[in-house]
Structure formats: structure tokens, C-alpha cells
Amino acid sequence: MTTLLRIPITNVFGQGDYSVTLHLGSEKSPVNLLLDTGSSTLVVKSTTYQANLDKKLTPSTAVQEVNYGVGGWNGPVIFTSINIHEHCHKSDHPQSIAKSPSMNLSNAPVALVHSDKQSKTFGDADGILGLAYHHLNKSFDFSDYFTEHKITPALSYPWPFSHEVSEDLVSFKKLMWKYPEHDVTPYFTLLEEQQLSANKFAFYSKRSAIHVNKSHSNKINKIPSDELAKDPLNKGLLILGGGEEQTDLYQGEFQSIKVEHDVYYNVDLKSVQVGTSQPVIAEPLNQKHLKSYFTNAIIDTGAGGIVLTAEIYQQVINDLIAYNANFAQCLAPFKEMSAQLVGIDINELKLEQWPTVYFNFVSEPATANTEEKIVQLACTPETYWQINTPNYDKACFRLLSQLPQWPNQSIIGLPLLNNYYVVFDRSKDKTGVVKFAQQKE
Structure with missing residues (x-):
């Protein structure tokens, strides 16, 4: 019989990306793991x-290596028990796990990052x-x-590998491909296959960057994560095994x-x-990338911005400035990624x-008998701009341009998802909706 879990999540450990607490192994070690629909590996x-x-x-005997475009790692694959349960926090005592609804896997694959440097x-x-x-x-x-x-x-x-062999991810990847490859069953797929969860999950979030409230405005040192986590705007929910029944989280039709x-x-x-x-037309994915990337966009809970192709991004910027010439001054710093670490003064921004x-x-x-149907989703100024981040009275623009070496594929991340209650229903129409x-409100 499947279980439905409604689990608190927070964006304070992932600098805006949301994480959930799992408990690993005999010691039920609590780990805060980033929720990422743009990858499949459970790695700690x-x-x-x-x-x-x-x-x-x-x-x-298996080894894994993953590169996320910004950072990567390699390490061994081990098998151990994994527990996830409702109302959990990193400070929970292991004995409290038995008191709330949970899902338990007894022999699940986990990848370990071998290097402190890669853990960053x-x-x-x-x-x-x-x-x-x-x-x-x-894995290999x-x-x-x-x-x-x-x-x-x-x-x-x-x-067992030396620093020289394993630290260069590019050369280590070449080494891996000399050995037999097989897919590791992902964590959520295991939950569904073992009938612990229905084949769907839902995601509820408010922001794509950590909210810093006024009480923290005079802090000189780094604000403790536990303090930031108390802010309701830095909280969210992951629903494992359900979605539509959580009527307190959404209104209207899907x-x-x-x-x-x-x-x-x-x-x-x-x-x-x-x-x-x-409308700025989104070109189809370049033919040479179809085998690896498949379409011109992905829905990614692990992306703190919306990353548009270079052409779409530039036209969106042009259209915003055409809408109001005063916007140019606010947007100018965000040509550089480093502006996300500083922001602009809120008083420059009139949302x-x-x-x-x-x-x-x-x-x-479209089919032979029907026309293509289009869904329009709205990204409001309150989510493509994030106020009170990275510090109180600062603001950051969260529409970003294409990453170097990335194909012409847009990454639809948190700034759009923050506007909605989102259900990933993998059971529908073979590949899901x-x-x-x-x-x-």
C-alpha cells in the first residue's frame, strides 16, 4: 500500500534552491539534500x-560522476537504508523518526562525494x-x-583512486567509459517500484533566493541557517505520492x-x-543536440533562475527596456552573474x-485530427525579481542568459515555479505531465 507524505522543505541550505531532510544508514544520519528534477542521482x-x-x-564495484554545468563530483556507489518522514528537521533525534509517517528503503543506492573540494x-x-x-x-x-x-x-x-587519477573530472570521465555502464535506479523510482509511493510528487515554494528580513539587516557575520529557516518565505513543501488532494495549497483548475x-x-x-x-519565438532544439537534450526546455526545481537561450534572453531584455526605459539601469548590473551576490538597492526598483x-x-x-494546444504560465515581477536578497533592502533579477557550452535549451527554474503549486505526475501518458x-493566497 502506498503512503503519502507532506514534508517541509527549506531554501536556506542551497542558497535559494530547496532541500529536504533524509536519514541514512544504521545511524539514521540526517542529510539536507537539494531537490533537483534536473538530475537523477542521490549523492551526499x-x-x-x-x-x-x-x-x-x-x-x-560501481563508480559515478556527474557534472551539473556549474560544479561536479565523482565517487563510489554504496547501498544503505534511507528513511524520509513527515515533520523532520536536521536536529531531530533518530528515535523521533518512528513517530511520524515515513517511507523506508532498505538497500538503496547512494553516491558518495570523495573530495571536500567537490563537495562545494x-x-x-x-x-x-x-x-x-x-x-x-x-554508473560504471x-x-x-x-x-x-x-x-x-x-x-x-x-x-581507491589517487588524487591525480580522480580529481580531473574530464579525464576521469574518459576512464569511466572504458568500463561497463549501467543505469542506477533513482530514489523516487525505487519508492514507486516498491509501492511505497504513487508515481507522482508535488512541489510548493515561494521564492528562488533566500529572504533576509529586517531583523537581520544589521548582522555583520553570516546569518545562521536556523534563523533564516524560521522565515515563512524560506519554507516550502514536498508532497511524495500525491498532489491534487492538497487543496489547501492551490485554487482553481490545473x-x-x-x-x-x-x-x-x-x-x-x-x-x-x-x-x-x-511573443519571442523559442526555436526548436538544435539538431546536433537532440540525442542528448531532446527538447528546447526542461522544468528544473534545482535551478534558482530561469535560464533562457541567449537569443530569447536578449529579446526579453530589449522588450523590458522598450516597456519602460528606466528599467535599463536596474537590469544593467545583471549582465554579470556576480551581481547575484550583491544585488541592487530596493529603492531603485518599483515592482x-x-x-x-x-x-x-x-x-x-498536434495530431492528424487535432490542433496543438498551448498552456500559458505567468511569471510575475515578484518572482523574476527577488527582494531582500542577498541582504535586506537589496534585490536580484532572476532571469539569466544561456550557460557557456549549453545547447539552445531554456531551463525553467524556480522563478516560474514559485507562482504555482506544481505536480509532477509521471503516471500519465507514458512520459508524464x-x-x-x-x-x-
Whole structure:
């Protein structure tokens, strides 16, 4: 029988990205893992989860490596127990776990980051909980390598590779591809396969950057995460195994976007529109990238901004300035990513003057008998701008331009999702749908 869990999440450990607390191994070690529909691996810092104390740990011969575009890691795959339960916090005593509804996996795959340097990829979080599909969760069996190099025990944990071999991720990836590859079943897929959860989850959030309130405005040192976590604007909810029944979180009808491929949550973006301006057409994904990236957009809970292709981004900026020439001064600093660490003064920004930005997606593809159906979703100024971040009385613009070396694929992250209650229903139409409903006030 499946269980439904309604679990608190917070954005304070991931610098705006949301994390959930899981408990690992015999010690039920609490770890704050970033919720990421743009990847599939459950990975933790070895410094947080002390594997050497885990009596339930089973090592393997498998190795994983993941690069997120900004940062990456490699390390061993181990198997251990994973517990997730309602009303959990990192400070919970392990004995309290038994008192609330939970989902328990007894022998689940976990990747360990072997390097402290690579652990910086996760900010103050302890790792990532990838919620996409199995295609993104590849591992490589190094049994032959261990035999060739007379490594005993012939296992990937404890990590047997020298610093020179493993620290360069590009060369290590080339080494991995010499050995047999197989997909690791992702955490959420295991929950569904073992009938612990229905094949859907939902995501409720308010912001894409940490909110700093007035009481913290005079703090000289870094504000403690526990203090920031008390702010309601820095909280959210993850619903495992459900969605539509949480009627206190949304109002009105759901709008559905078809998931085109079960790799990422791949969707088809048709256009982006600034207020009443002419829609900016989203070009199809370049042919050379189709085998790896599949569509021109993905829905990504692990992205703190909306990353538009270079062409769409520039036209959106042009349209905003055409809407109001005074906007140019506010937008200018955000040509550089470093501006996200500083922001602009709030008194420069008059949010009531800024237009809503609309995103138009394919709801149902055209068939021989029907026309293509389009869903329009609204991204308000209150979410594509974030006020009181990174400090009180500062503001940051959260529409970003294409990453270097990234294909012409837009990454639809938190600034749009913050406007809605979002259900990832993987059970519908083979590859699933992502459903959006207005949040309740």
C-alpha cells in the first residue's frame, strides 16, 4: 500500500534552491539534500554522512560522476537504508523518526562525494536528491580496473583512486567509459517500484533566493541557517505520492504541460512574452543536440533562475527596456552573474511598474485530427525579481542568459515555479505531465 507524505522543505541550505531532510544508514544520519528534477542521482558529502559508522552499508564495484554545468563530483556507489518522514528537521533525534509517517528503503543506492573540494558544489546542503528518470543515473563497473591494478578489496568504497587519477573530472570521465555502464535506479523510482509511493510528487515554494528580513539587516557575520529557516518565505513543501488532494495549497483548475521525454522533465517551449509585447519565438532544439537534450526546455526545481537561450534572453531584455526605459539601469548590473551576490538597492526598483512575463508551452501536441494546444504560465515581477536578497533592502533579477557550452535549451527554474503549486505526475501518458495550479493566497 502506498503512503503519502507532506514534508517541509527549506531554501536556506542551497542558497535559494530547496532541500529536504533524509536519514541514512544504521545511524539514521540526517542529510539536507537539494531537490533537483534536473538530475537523477542521490549523492551526499562523505563528510556529512559518516559512512564508516554505517552498519547497513554495502560497498559495490560501481563508480559515478556527474557534472551539473556549474560544479561536479565523482565517487563510489554504496547501498544503505534511507528513511524520509513527515515533520523532520536536521536536529531531530533518530528515535523521533518512528513517530511520524515515513517511507523506508532498505538497500538503496547512494553516491558518495570523495573530495571536500567537490563537495562545494552543494553549498551548505549535504548533497542532491535527483528526481528525474533513470537515464541520467549512469554508473560504471570498475571490477576489471580493480583486478588490473591489484586493488584490494576490489571495491569503489573506500575510494581507491589517487588524487591525480580522480580529481580531473574530464579525464576521469574518459576512464569511466572504458568500463561497463549501467543505469542506477533513482530514489523516487525505487519508492514507486516498491509501492511505497504513487508515481507522482508535488512541489510548493515561494521564492528562488533566500529572504533576509529586517531583523537581520544589521548582522555583520553570516546569518545562521536556523534563523533564516524560521522565515515563512524560506519554507516550502514536498508532497511524495500525491498532489491534487492538497487543496489547501492551490485554487482553481490545473493546467498540464506534456513531458516529451523521460530523461529530464523535457517540455516544448513555444514562446516567451513580456507583457503585451510580441511573443519571442523559442526555436526548436538544435539538431546536433537532440540525442542528448531532446527538447528546447526542461522544468528544473534545482535551478534558482530561469535560464533562457541567449537569443530569447536578449529579446526579453530589449522588450523590458522598450516597456519602460528606466528599467535599463536596474537590469544593467545583471549582465554579470556576480551581481547575484550583491544585488541592487530596493529603492531603485518599483515592482508595480514591471510587467508579467508569460511562458507558452505545448500542452498537447498536434495530431492528424487535432490542433496543438498551448498552456500559458505567468511569471510575475515578484518572482523574476527577488527582494531582500542577498541582504535586506537589496534585490536580484532572476532571469539569466544561456550557460557557456549549453545547447539552445531554456531551463525553467524556480522563478516560474514559485507562482504555482506544481505536480509532477509521471503516471500519465507514458512520459508524464507537469501540472500547474495557482497557489492559494
